[in-house]
Amino acid sequence: MTSELDIFVGNTTLIDEDVYRLWLDGYSVGDAVALRVRSGILEQTGATAAVLQSDTMDHYRTFHMLERLLHAPPKLLHQLIYQIPPSRQALLIERYYAFDEAFVREVLGKKLSKGTKKDLDDISTKTGITLKSCRRQFDNFKRVFKVVEEMRGSLVDNIQQHFLLSDRLARDYAAIVFFANNRFETGKKKLQYLSFGDFAFCAELMIQNWTLGAVDSQVDDMDMDLDKEFLQDLKELKVLVADKDLLDLHKSLVCTALRGKLGVFSEMEANFKNLSRGLVNVATKLTHNKDVRDLFVDLVEKFVEPCRSDHWPLSDVRLFLNQYSASVHSLDGFRNLPKAVRPHLAAPPPLPQRVSPCGHQRGCHKT
């Protein structure tokens, strides 16, 4: 006796959260059944393995049919075929678009192309996430990217509107799209200690301050591409290190303000020129695409690592960077900056989010 056909269709579509998770995680029906058996569900319900198998198959089939709709979440809301309560719809969408930290770190900043897709097996082996799940996550990134790529208006709003994601998840997707679009290098060994959250934090600030959208809210691609004019203007910062007087003046302003406030004051004083040169060099090179991609690598090399070797505590880095950018405004040559640059300079410097394992932190953003 073999079961040829076995289906259950409810007027309200039944969604089992646990099975949904297993399906999203890319487990085969067999593995899912095994995992469910291990969870002790048979003992709780008195069901047999055959019942569990049939139930799992059924849910998998339902999810498979719903997947098409999940690719365009508004369709899920308007469709008539599956009657699903709104709260369940939201859950389906949110979970479907959720991603694994380990996976996103692997593809963050990479081009969402077929080539990358081919590398998914390696990522799967490396992260222990099933290939199926990797594919879903990669396709989600790509799908969101394609939809919002050439759209006007705020990136987060667009994502929210077209994918009905929660605010938090939409922000994460905005970061992913932003990184993918600018192809920031995040995979280098030096950057491994940074989490997706760290990058997402930077992405948000960069979208706010460095993109076209920061200047003009009615342009295509406004939150995706960096403002070329702004990057051009950054070249003028070179004077901060090129002009010896200005450099000294800047240093003295910062030192005066921070005297007694920094635990690492002497190290800072000694290293000021190096640090300032590092920061300004990173900024002035940003007109080249190659250097834009290496932004985070450069920042870590030129600024984070020197700080770390001197054992700067997080609070000191923050104070220093604040003072470093604030003092620039008091310098003669910067009182009449081009208009475009002003908002960027006026923006608060990013607060490092995470303390690295060795007690140090990173400062990735500069004014």
Place this chain on the structure above:
Amino acid sequence: MPGKLKVKIVAGRHLPVMDRASDLTDAFVEVKFGNTTFKTDVYPKSLNPQWNSEWFKFEVDDEDLQDEPLQITVLDHDTYSANDAIGKVYIDIDPLLYSEAATVISGWFPIYDTIHGIRGEINVVVKVDLFNDLNRFRQSSCGVKFFCTTSIPKCYRAVIIHGFVEELVVNEDPEYQWIDRIRTPRASNEARQRLISLMSGELQRKIGLKVLEMRGNAVVGYLQCFDLEGESGLVVRAIGTACTLDKLSSPAAFLPACNSPSKEMKEIPFNEDPNPNTHSSGPSTPLKNQTYSFSPSKSYSRQSSSSDTDLSLTPKTAPYPQGPRIYLCPSSPSLSCGSLHLKKSCLLLSESSLPPHHSSLVSPVLRKSVSFSEELFLAASGMGSGSAGKEGGPFKALLRQQTQSALEQREFPFFTLTAFPPGFLVHVGGVVSARSVKLLDRIHNPAFVGIMSNTRSYKLLDWNSFNSDEPETRDAWWAEIRQEIKSHAKALGCHAVVGYSESTSICEEVCILSASGTAAVLNPRFLQDGTVEGCLEQRLEENLPAGCGFCHIPYDELNMPFPAHLTYCYNCRKQKVPDVLFTTIDLPTDATVIGKGCLIQARLCRLKKKAQAEANATAISNLLPFMEYEVHTQLMNKLKLKGMNALFGLRIQITVGENMLMGLASATGVYLAALPTPGGIQIAGKTPNDGSYEQHISHMQKKINDTIAKNKELYEINPPEISEEIIGSPIPEPRQRSRLLRSQSESSDEVTELDLSHGKKDAFVLEIDDTDAMEDVHSLLTDVPPPSGFYSCNTEIMPGINNWTSEIQMFTSVRVIRLSSLNLTNQALNKNFNDLCENLLKSLYFKLRSMIPCCLCHVNFTVSLPEDELIQVTVTAVAITFDKNQALQTTKAHVEKSLQRASTDNEELLQFPLELCSDSLPSHPFPPAKAVTVEKTSPMGEGNFRNRSAAPCANSTVGVVKMTPLSFIPGAKITKYLGIINMFFIRETTSLREEGGVSGFLHAFIAEVFAMVRAHVAALGGNAVVSYIMKQCVFMENPNKNQAQCLINVSGDAVVFARESELEVVSTQQPAANCQPACTGGEVTT
């Protein structure tokens, strides 16, 4: 030109991409009705076209309006080649043809293609202007309402129940007209869909005409079926019950009438007074009755109101005109209070003191008067010899006579209803069924007809006598079967058949026609208008004890049609009842049930040699009686094992396949308080000398006894205490108590006597003489009860559960298994089939575990044998949650409440005639107070209802549509019936693997069918489908060719419901509000 149909095509959305190059579609729409077609403009390059067409107007006969569906085709315009069809929508405009239903159909319909399934949606508005045809419709029957519900729909009241209507239409099946040409799947499927739509329209119209002829205005319990006979054609047939319904519109009447089923259910365990309300006896104002409400001489006051009829009728047959008057008080022995006590004890005393010759006097008179009619003879003699006849005898006989004459006018006194207005059902005889095997291409063939009743009787009629050389039509086949059913009912002393249904099973050219129902004696009051009978009737009913009257045998004790063990009714102790009762109807609301019910199934397979034509038919005919017998035995065994004594909603399905026959019987077992406690099951071995064998037997016996004990506990069956309590409790005054006690002691004597007889009759012995029998016993014990927190039944409601919460989940589950080997034995086959059903149930329990505590109601199994080694089982049911805490309390509360009710029931009955048909408001100790509450609450109630109904209507486009096979929605009241939904779909695929195999294909199709039903209901302005049924699910596959095809036929009643409590109103509005963006999205496009 009596009708103008207006159609507007508004917009489309989510259309499929038809042009690969542009990834877009140039869509336009064809609107077709009859032979007229209109087209919209092409809306270029869009997947969400906005046609916003003009109103397309069709001027048509109302005959066509009834027959034809509106056909909307969405196409993709192609400049160079033929336009590609995207899909179609068929809209049945019937609901627009009667005034009380929907006035407009407007909403998003899924665009359906038989090959691709649903492909986007289209927004359509349909209206009908119906001109009043003064030359009353001759061919059309517009205005006749159709209901699938097998009871009087809520918010209507039955003025008259006219009776059986049937019709049948035959046509060639388009599927078989392609033989010489190449079959194009889409064209063939669409031709079939359209034809069936047309045929069901025609059928409905013809049935409507019959109803109008009978002067009815509605068909209740409408059941339409298709027989796909293959090359010999396509038969669409329908049966129903013609009624004259009145809409309950006055606020006072409206409120109780539409009351929640959950409330109604609460009253089930109570001893409701079986007295019907007085509504057919003419207007009796509450005021008038109220004046008498506390008067001890109430019975006389009532009598006086009907005295004129009394005079005109009683002298004819009743020799003791004063006699019956004693019984005019609407009391029943088990219910009593206050002033009625006197009467009650009187009654009990007089009963014992009455000289026996009274009855003997009565009967000859009656016999003489009615000797020409066999069934009347049965009835009358039953009365005369029955210990309870007495004074009631003549009146009852009169009742019978009148009912008889009322029913005699009809060819078939059948009713498709399964639940009845209070007082309608007087006695139930038992299940009657008939089957006949026919050859679809031949004329003469053997016919088999069997009778099955509530006991182990089995009657085989001479099936060869039906051979005939006359050409037979399908009509004649059914007429023959119905005639058989009618005669079985007569043999049971019944003049009517209720819970009647018909079905077929077809395999190649052999067809089994089956009909079954429950033989019953009915109260004629509802069958004919005329207040005369009504008044008379009321008095007669007063003799009937509450909650057990329907169990009393309608046939003659001395001349029983089959051997049965009769005992005195455990409830009233006056009349005889059988030891078990099988019925096809729902549990009457006034029945006294102990404990809870449960689903009982008998499953059976029999191998059959493959044969052709006549030889095949003969083989099947030979097998049928054995199958019926075994199914019956299984049911009986399982019922005993559950410690119960009655089956309701019994449905036996015999399915024929190439090489086997399958029998599946489902019913809901209950313990009726009126019937005796079932004796256990005794096992007897054949070889008594074998020690180990005996040990084995005793081990089995112990297991069986344990199971019975366990089941009794599980279903809370503890009869002695409760029955005693019910009988003994209503004793408010000491003086009467002493009397009552005396009468009680008399009855308790009876109890011991009954118990003795009960001990003697413990004849239910299972003999184990071979391995087969052993297997049977084993299979008895393998049925596992549902996990805790789950109950299941196949009736509308679960006896013993009465506090439903509002969560419902309707579902359909389909399973197909392939039998492993070809040389199967009957045992292996039985086991496979049994496992299939049990596993299916287990899966359902597991799937729905989040709803615990819940009950699976209206569990409907259908079996088919699509191919040699394939068995397909389809289940549709609804899971309803209930409140466990309250459920526990009710057992105790119900005794108290019944006491309370008993005191009020009689008064209430007099005062609020309408209320009774729904039976509703919580009982108040004092009738006047109650009257006030009704008046006070009613206007408010109506106001609330309006507010509430507004919410679902506004959101109808995307709002939630509930579906249920039940006739009600828990925790809500149905405020409007919008019309019948009757849809037929075909889906075919040539890429089965790509669509997820057979499971994926069918899963998607059923989901689509649900969606289309919901969309139609929403477009009618409704928010639920009640009495939903999937009548057919024919699935065929050809995996080698990567093909599959499925036909599904569903029906139900579209309704508008409103939540009862304010709290729930908020909760329903909440999701509605969440849907708002979706809704407005839809609206914006219009």
